[in-house]
Amino acid sequence: MSVHDELTSVQRCLDDLSRSLGRLEQQLGTGGLDIRRVRTDCEHLRESVALLREASSTPAAQRRPELVTIPDTPYDNSLWVDTDDEGLGARDRRAP
Numbered sequence: 001m002s003v004h005d006e007l008t009s010v011q012r013c014l015d016d017l018s019r020s021l022g023r024l025e026q027q028l029g030t031g032g033l034d035i036r037r038v039r040t041d042c043e044h045l046r047e048s049v050a051l052l053r054e055a056s057s058t059p060a061a062q063r064r065p066e067l068v069t070i071p072d073t074p075y076d077n078s079l080w081v082d083t084d085d086e087g088l089g090a091r092d093r094r095a096p
Contacts, residue, residue: 003056010049017042 001009021039028035 007049007053007056014042014046014049018046 021035021042025035030036
């Protein structure tokens with residue numbers, strides 16, 4: 001199956017789950033913490049599937065993060081004059 005078919009299948013399952021939850025809410029009431037939690041989880045799943053569908057519709061070239069080149073040249077030592085060596089204490093003091 002293609003990604004689109006799989007997402008459609010998941011969407012149908014979520015629709016079935018939502019209908020079943022509606023029937024359960026009629027029988028149990030909507031005030032219970034458990035049924036509200038399951039309803040909220042179902043809505044979160046619906047939102048996640050929508051995000052997956054959106055991500056799958058964009059071309060792969062657009063999804064790749066932009067690469068940042070880090071130079072091999074050493075950093076300027078003046079950037080570190082006001083810092084302490086982590087775990088070693090201050091430069092002008094001795095460790096206990």
